[in-house]
Each structure stands twice: as C-alpha cells, then as structure tokens.
Amino acid sequence: MTLRLFRYLAKEVLVSTAGVTLILLLVTLGSRFSSYLSRITEGKMTFEFLFIILGYHIPSFIQMVLPLAFFLSLLLAFGRLYIENEMSVLFSSGISKMKLAGYTLGIAMIVATISGSINFWIAPYSEYKAEEASQEQSQLSSFDLLIPGRFEGSGQKTIYAESFTHDEGWINQVFLSDIVHKQSGNTLVQTLAAYVEQISVPAENNQRYLVFKDGTRYEGKPGTANYRVTQFDTYAVQIENSSTGVIDKPHTKSLTELIKSSKILDQAELQWRISLVIIIPVLAIIGLSLSQVNPRQGRFFKMLPAILIMIFYIAMLIWGRTGIEKGRIPTYLGLWWIHGVFTIIATVLFMQYNQVFARRRKASTSQLKQS
Numbered sequence: 001m002t003l004r005l006f007r008y009l010a011k012e013v014l015v016s017t018a019g020v021t022l023i024l025l026l027v028t029l030g031s032r033f034s035s036y037l038s039r040i041t042e043g044k045m046t047f048e049f050l051f052i053i054l055g056y057h058i059p060s061f062i063q064m065v066l067p068l069a070f071f072l073s074l075l076l077a078f079g080r081l082y083i084e085n086e087m088s089v090l091f092s093s094g095i096s097k098m099k100l101a102g103y104t105l106g107i108a109m110i111v112a113t114i115s116g117s118i119n120f121w122i123a124p125y126s127e128y129k130a131e132e133a134s135q136e137q138s139q140l141s142s143f144d145l146l147i148p149g150r151f152e153g154s155g156q157k158t159i160y161a162e163s164f165t166h167d168e169g170w171i172n173q174v175f176l177s178d179i180v181h182k183q184s185g186n187t188l189v190q191t192l193a194a195y196v197e198q199i200s201v202p203a204e205n206n207q208r209y210l211v212f213k214d215g216t217r218y219e220g221k222p223g224t225a226n227y228r229v230t231q232f233d234t235y236a237v238q239i240e241n242s243s244t245g246v247i248d249k250p251h252t253k254s255l256t257e258l259i260k261s262s263k264i265l266d267q268a269e270l271q272w273r274i275s276l277v278i279i280i281p282v283l284a285i286i287g288l289s290l291s292q293v294n295p296r297q298g299r300f301f302k303m304l305p306a307i308l309i310m311i312f313y314i315a316m317l318i319w320g321r322t323g324i325e326k327g328r329i330p331t332y333l334g335l336w337w338i339h340g341v342f343t344i345i346a347t348v349l350f351m352q353y354n355q356v357f358a359r360r361r362k363a364s365t366s367q368l369k370q371s
Contacts (some may be wrong), residue, residue, distance in 0.1 A: 010107050016073035056130035059123040059365040070111045071283040078291035097354045108284035112277050119273040120255045126251040171196040190218045208239040223239045267331045268324040289349035313342050
C-alpha cells in the first residue's frame with residue numbers, strides 16, 4: 001500500500017513536472033532563438049552556430065526552470081487530488097498528513113537529485129563548451145559571415161559579395177569599403193575584386209590573409225578629388241586574429257574548482273548552485289501546505305499566494321547572489337539565511353495545514369472548560 005501510493009503520487013507529480021519543464025524550456029529557447037536570429041541577420045554569427053550554442057545552453061535553462069516546474073506541478077497534481085476527493089479517501093484510509101509530507105519530500109529528493117546532477121556537473125561542462133564555441137566563432141572574419149547578395153557591416157565598414165564558389169573556396173564579385181585612420185586624417189578605402197579567397201600561412205603561426213584577385217583599389221578622402229587608384233592582379237590583406245583568453249568564468253567552472261576557490265564570484269556561484277537544489281524540498285512543503293482546497297473553491301484557489309511566495313523566494317536568492325558578488329553580503333552568511341527564513345515559512349504553513357495550531361487551541365479550550 002505504502003509503496004504503491006508513493007509510486008502513484010510520484011507519477012502524478014513527475015509526469016506533470018516533465019511537461020511543465022518542457023513548456024518553460026520551449027518558451028526560454030524561443031526567446032533566445034529570436035535574439036540569436038537578429039545577430040545572424042546582422043552578420044555577427046553563422047546559422048550553424050545558432051543550434052550549437054542553444055544546445056549547449058539547454059542544461060543551464062533546465063536548472064533554472066526545473067524548481068519552478070516541480071512547484072507548479074505539485075500544486076496542480078495535489079490540487080486535482082483534493083478536487084476529486086482522492087485525498088479524502090487517502091486520509092480516511094489511515095494516511096496522515098505527516099506521512100503525506102514524507103512522500104512529498106521523497107518525490108522532492110528525486111527532483112533534487114536530477115537538479116543537482118545538472119547544476120554541479122552537466123551545466124558547467126555545457127557552459128564551458130559554449131564558451132569554447134563562442135571563442136571559435138569570434139575567430140571568424142567578416143567574410144566567413146557573409147550572405148551572398150547582401151551588403152553586410154555596420155558603422156564604417158561595409159562588405160558585399162555576389163556569390164560563393166564552395167568547391168574552389170572563392171568569393172565572387174566582392175566590394176569592400178572601410179575607413180582607415182591615419183595621422184593625416186580618416187581615409188576611405190574601397191576595394192573591388194573579381195575573386196577573393198582566404199588563406200592560412202603555417203609558417204606565420206597560421207596567420208590568415210584575404211587574397212583579392214583582379215581588382216581595383218580606391219583610396220582617398222571623401223569630398224576631395226585627391227584619390228589614388230590602384231589596379232592589381234593579386235592583393236593580400238592580413239586578417240587580425242581575435243585573442244582567445246582562458247575560460248575562467250564562474251558558471252563554467254566545475255564543482256571542485258568552486259569549492260577550492262576563495263574568490264567572491266566563485267563562492268557566489270557555488271552557493272547559487274546549491275540553492276537551486278535546496279529550494280526544491282522547501283518549495284515541496286510550501287506547495288503541499290497550500291495545495292489543500294475545497295472542491296467548491298477550485299484547484300487554482302491557492303495557486304496565486306503559492307506562486308507569489310515562490311517568486312519572492314527566487315527574487316530573494318537572486319538579490320542575495322548579487323549582494324555576495326558585490327561584497328554587500330559576507331560569504332559566510334551568503335544565501336543560507338534566505339533558505340532559513342523560507343524553511344521557517346514552510347514549517348509554519350505545514351503546521352497550519354496539519355492543524356497543529358487548531359488542535360492546540362482546541363486542547364486549551366477544553367482545559368479551560370474543565371477547570
């Protein structure tokens with residue numbers, strides 16, 4: 001009976017959690033997808049990189065939405081059990097609210113284990129790979145990001161290419177306009193070429209060059225007739241390589257690195273990861289306590305105050321993390337006091353749910369009457 005009941009409750013909550021997590025994940029991916037598409041249209045990243053970076057960010061998205069999804073699923077699942085009088089049947093069968101709380105915490109531990117696996121190992125590794133991919137993307141030149149038939153660029157630099165010959169690696173009918181800053185003033189340089197290719201020179205530490213073929217170069221100051229026109233068969237331009245630094249951001253570090261580190265940012269990241277696990281059992285007790293509704297009230301009667309408590313909890317954690325990073329909150333105090341406050345709130349709500357206060361008032365009233 002006990003194991004069967006736990007499986008039934010776990011199935012109700014976990015299936016709903018998976019569904020809500022998927023919905024929230026799709027919403028998050030949709031917002032990120034639109035922002036990345038704008039960067040693609042601006043020529044700042046390739047279309048292939050879009051799916052790579054989104055894939056690497058999925059674990060980080062899940063670690064954020066999983067506690068929310070579990071809390072909402074718990075409210076919905078237990079609220080349905082109350083509306084359909086299944087909870088009344090359970091209580092009449094000898095299942096106490098304390099035992100129900102034990103089942104709820106058991107389900108919360110399953111979700112917390114999944115969350116911990118993502119927070120402590122999977123998400124940091126994915127974020128590290130995302131940073132690696134971003135550095136590789138930053139090494140691409142403007143010509144790597146060109147879309148044939150469109151003018152690309154912003155500010156002082158504009159590039160146009162008519163078409164690509166992928167088999168030979170040529171870019172056909174290229175126009176390049178740029179402003180070069182010199183001591184005598186800004187000089188407009190425009191280059192027209194029939195073909196352009198990129199080459200890498202191993203002898204120069206794989207330095208890359210753009211090689212223009214069969215073209216004309218115009219150099220001069222706008223608004224004057226002082227122009228120099230150069231026709232060329234071959235003209236090479238060095239591509240500046242972006243520097244790739246060491247990936248040392250806190251969200252990319254492993255759990256071991258964060259524990260050994262004494263940096264404030266790393267300590268804030270460590271406490272944040274732990275908090276995303278601690279919040280799950282605390283929210284489980286809050287959700288259980290606020291899921292009890294009268295069938296005539298509807299299952300959504302207590303969802304608003306429950307959601308407000310959850311939002312306030314998460315907002316306090318975000319505020320606390322920012323306070324640690326800026327040195328306003330000492331690391332030894334950290335986010336632990338916030339969990340302590342909401343653990344007290346969860347305890348009070350559960351005692352009210354379990355009618356502890358009502359029984360004490362009733363016992364006090366009985367003693368007064370007897371005396």
